[in-house]
Amino acid sequence: MDKSSFNPDDFFKKACSFEATLIPVAIALGWLANINPFAYLHFSETAIAYGVIGAMPLFLLLLSLEQMRIDSVIKIKNLLFETLGPSLQRYHWADLLMLASIAGLSEELLFRGVIQPWIESSWGMTAGLVGSNIIFGLAHAVTPLYAVLAALVGIYLSLAMDYSGDRNLLIPIVIHGLYDFLAFVALMRAYRASRLS
Numbered sequence: 001m002d003k004s005s006f007n008p009d010d011f012f013k014k015a016c017s018f019e020a021t022l023i024p025v026a027i028a029l030g031w032l033a034n035i036n037p038f039a040y041l042h043f044s045e046t047a048i049a050y051g052v053i054g055a056m057p058l059f060l061l062l063l064s065l066e067q068m069r070i071d072s073v074i075k076i077k078n079l080l081f082e083t084l085g086p087s088l089q090r091y092h093w094a095d096l097l098m099l100a101s102i103a104g105l106s107e108e109l110l111f112r113g114v115i116q117p118w119i120e121s122s123w124g125m126t127a128g129l130v131g132s133n134i135i136f137g138l139a140h141a142v143t144p145l146y147a148v149l150a151a152l153v154g155i156y157l158s159l160a161m162d163y164s165g166d167r168n169l170l171i172p173i174v175i176h177g178l179y180d181f182l183a184f185v186a187l188m189r190a191y192r193a194s195r196l197s
Contacts, residue, residue, distance in 0.1 A: 011084075011087035011088075012087065012090075012091060012095060012099065015099055015103075016098070016099055016102055019099070019102045019103045019106045019107070020102055020106060021106075022106035022107060022109070022110050023105070023106045023109060023110075025110060026106070026109040026110040026113060026114050029110070029114045029115070029118070030113070030114045033114065033118045033121075035113075035114050035117050035118055035121075037109045037110070037113035037114045038109070038113065038169075039113070039117075040113065040117075040161070040167045040168060040169045041109075041113070041168070041169040041170055041173075042166075042168050042169075042170060043170060044168065044170065046164060047164065047168045047170040047171045047174070048170065048174055050160065050163055050164060050171045050174075051160075051170065051171045051172070051173065051174020051175045051178065052174060052178060054156075054160050054163075054171065054172075054174070054175040055174070055175045055178035055179045055182065058153060058156070058175065058179045059179055059182045059183070062179075062182075062183055062186070063186075065077075072143065072144075072145040073145070075143055075145075076142070076143055076145060076146050079142060079143065080142075080187060081187065081190065081191060081194075084184075084187055085187055085188070085190070085191030085194075086191070088184055088187055088188040088191065089188050089191045089192050089195075091188070093185055093188075096181055096184040096185060096188065097181050099180075099184070100177045100178070100179075100180035100181035100184055101177045101181075103176065103177065103180050104172075104173045104174070104175075104176035104177025104178070104180060105173050105177065107136075107176060108157070108169055108172045108173045108176055109169070109173075111132055111133075111135065111136045111139075111154065111157075112132065112157060112158055112161055112169060112172055113169050115131075115132040115135060116128045116129065116131075116132035116133075116158060119131040119132055129155060129158050129159075130155075132154070132158065133151045133152075133154030133155045133158060134151055136150060136151060136154035137149075137150040137151025137152075137154060138151075156175075157172035157175060157176060158172070160172050160175055
């Protein structure tokens with residue numbers, strides 16, 4: 001992420017637009033692969049509950065990483081703080097919830113609704129799990145460690161999709177969206193606090 005080209009004024013619109021664009025990308029890729037990205041998306045209270053519960057370990061991991069004094073972790077924290085902090089602090093929590101919801105839906109439709117089943121159909125479940133999440137990690141590669149962490153989170157999201165025994169994309173959508181929201185709010189609060197001190 002090039003800090004000099006990052007404009008906090010138009011961050012929200014661009015971020016929402018970019019994330020929302022992933023939905024037609026998922027639909028187009030699904031059409032090419034003969035995969036319906038929405039095939040495993042089923043509403044259920046149980047899936048929502050699993051999603052809410054499933055977001056908590058990721059958020060606790062984030063909070064514990066913030067306490068670590070490892071150079072590569074500090075580099076990620078500073079990069080996110082300096083690039084996203086000025087943008088996020090301008091918005092209300094409801095705006096951040098909307099952005100996080102769009103990101104959760106669009107990224108899960110693309111990576112776990114299309115890419116994972118596409119790879120699974122050719123090379124099997126393990127290859128689908130690993131391959132789709134290597135791509136997921138590379139798509140989030142702001143630093144090498146961040147790419148690895150994102151790939152591991154992607155594996156967690158993929159496993160959560162099958163947690164109830166019946167594949168349901170709603171579980172990772174809720175986990176992803178809620179985690180992003182909590183992370184955005186934590187970053188926003190930390191940035192606002194740093195400006196007061």
